[in-house]
Amino acid sequence: MPNVDFERIYLNQSRTNGRMRIADSGLGWKASSTGANGAQTNQPFLLPSEEILSFMWSRGSRGYELRVQTKNKGVVSLDGFDSENFAELKQELQRNFQMSLEHKEHSLRGWNWGKTDLARNELIFSINGKPSFEIPYSEINNSNLTGKNEVAVELNLETSASKAGDELVEMRFYVPGVVENETKTVTKVKNEEGEEKEHEEAEIEEISAASVFYEQLKDNANIGQVAGEAIVSFSDVLFLTPRGRYDIDMYPTSLRLRGKTYDYKIQYKQIERIFSLPKPDETHHLVVLQIDPPLRQGQTRYPFLVLQFAREEEIEVELNLSEEDYKSKYEGKLKKRYDAETHLVMSHCFKGLTERRLIAPGSFQSRFLQPGVACNLKASEGYLYPLDRCFLFVTKPTVYIPFSEVSNIVMSRTGTGVSASRTFDLEINLRSSNQSHVFGSIDREEQASIESYCVQKGLRIKNEEKVAKAMMAKALNEAADDDEDDDDADIDMGSAGEEESEEDGDFNSGSDSDPAEEFDSDASLSGSDDENMSEGGEPAKKKTKS
CATH class of the missing domain: 2.30.29.30 (Pleckstrin-homology domain (PH domain)/Phosphotyrosine-binding domain (PTB))
Known part of the structure; x- marks a missing residue:
């Protein structure tokens, strides 16, 4: 049976296009562009027929899109088709997989009020029965209750380098109202004969609809669960920023913080710098992580995570790794077993898993x-x-x-x-x-x-x-x-002092004695007054020139 190919098709919003092929064994996609050395820039993608659940045809970002629902691989998006390809695709899918191609119209009203449907592989937001947008669970990185009626959904940045253009990194849903939740309690009571019997009581409590939506989203998107076992875990670690205590689970490519209110998943490539600093109080030690993009709690962003440990606190842990994995991936970066101060163990694990330099x-x-x-x-x-x-x-x-x-x-x-x-x-x-x-x-x-x-x-x-x-x-x-110059001028005045004394001769009293002051009691006995008095004791008349 001949295979059918479609050119210039984009896989999962990739930057480069490629060739899509339909065969009875499944679907395949291969990038058409090559690198500088002639190697393919993307690995070929194969989807076996036994993994396929259904197909849907709708408008996409580059024309028309074929969305494939799978059993274990989430949602596969193939974009870039023309409207004329619909009939050919429908015929080939029916012939190879005995499945029909459903044509779905998206809502273009632009409303922000609708209904959410948590499907098998994606979250669907519908308006008047038509889907407005879909978010695959594989693209959801984290979710938190940011308010009594608000749920924040953070999208994954792992594949951001392979996508074209800008990306949506966070979305918030306002979910009003409450939901009645019935809980049953079983107690044992004794009857009159002394026999114990189980008595079941039902209690109805009201829970916010946002909390119910948050829990369902966590279960469907497997938020808080990471495939495989954690390499190492630390419990009840004190964080100064953001304030609180968190359990830390470290995985091969990411770590998870689990607190009473918030849970976070942090990719190691988000961690830019690691600081290990003794606190000057001589009691505590700080480990500081600089991350980009930062963590968010509501409207608050945290570009730095500050962990505090007691200097004397010690821990004994063994990495959850097989001998083969340890020798092939982590030997020389991590120790198989640690028995030391907690801050030293934590710093060494961060350094080995993130491959970042530890700043001391x-x-x-x-x-x-x-x-x-x-x-x-x-x-x-x-x-x-x-x-x-x-x-x-x-x-x-x-x-x-x-x-x-x-x-x-x-x-x-x-x-x-x-x-x-x-x-x-x-x-x-x-x-x-x-x-x-x-x-x-x-x-x-x-x-x-x-x-x-x-x-x-x-x-x-x-x-x-x-x-x-x-x-x-x-x-x-x-x-x-300046003071020294003034003093020198007063001491050495030269002939200027003599000239001033001659010019002021009219003010001399004519005797060697000093003139009496105005309020001196002996002023009448001064020599100048004797010369101005007549023999009779009266003042002498002043002579004037005619």
Whole structure:
């Protein structure tokens, strides 16, 4: 029986098109484009006939789409058909698989109010009996109750590199109302004869419809369940961000956080950096994960996860791996068995599974021989860690500042009184924008060590206190020079003093004695008054020139 091929068909919204083939054994698809070395950019896809459940024909993003419902492989989407291909496809599918091709019209009303149907392989949102959109369960990464009547659905980013254009990453459903849930309790009671009999009581409680939808979606999409056993698990781990305690299950390609309210699945490729930092309180140890895209709880985004451990806490675990898998995949990256401090075991497991470099404290040490210093960022108290290539402030908010983005650093003292003499502020200005981070209330005794460390890393630093002291010393020196010049002028006046004494001769009394003051009691006995009096004791008349 001849095979039928269709060209320029896209598999599951892939970037590249290919050739689809229909045979009695099943469906096949192979990418038409090749790489630089002539190798196929995508592996061929084969779908055996025994896996096929049904077919559906509808409009798609690149023309018309053939959606295939399978038993164990979810939904297969083949897009890029022309309207003329419908009759040929229907005939071939009927001949090879004895299945009809159903033609479904999508709702184009644009309403956001409809009905959800949790089918075998996908979530269908319908308006007036017509599907508006479908979300395959394989594309759902996580779901959480973000409110009393709201359910958030996060979509998978695993295949984002193979898809074309922008993607939808999250969708929220508002589910109003309550649902009556009947629960039965069985108790044992004794009758009059002393025999025990079971007594069944039914209780009806009201549960929000959003909670019911959330639980059903989790069951259908297998959210919270990961194929295979976890490699290693840690229970009741304290998270400072987001606040709470979570159980951590680590799998080959992802990890799952299970809390009382929220569950999360994080792909290892989302983890960009891992920090392992001792807390300056000498009691706890921090493990910080930087992830992109960040976790979300409602409207809050968490680009950093901060885990806290007691330094003395120890754990003994053995990896759930066969000897063959361990030697082929993880030998040299992980240890088969751990018996050490919990933070060391956790850091080593993160490093081995994510294949990311573990960032530890550098050469900086405070006056208490700690890798960080206590400070404030606005109204938040925390610790600032000067590391080899960046500054890191923990815990709320966690701020990561690489040295490559630092324009300059300004050290200054603010405030008045005793606090100003004991602390200083560290302002870090960034290159890319006018943004700056001001870390305040740092112990003044840490200023010299931080300044020398910044100079060592080649950062431009300005110490405003030193500049102010230098300007004050310069001003004092200039004032002292001016005073010395004035003193010299008073001491060595030259002939100017003699000329002034001759010109002021009219004001001399004519005697060697000093003139009496105005309010002196002996003013009448002064020599100048004797000359101006006549012999009779009366004042002499003043002679005038005619």
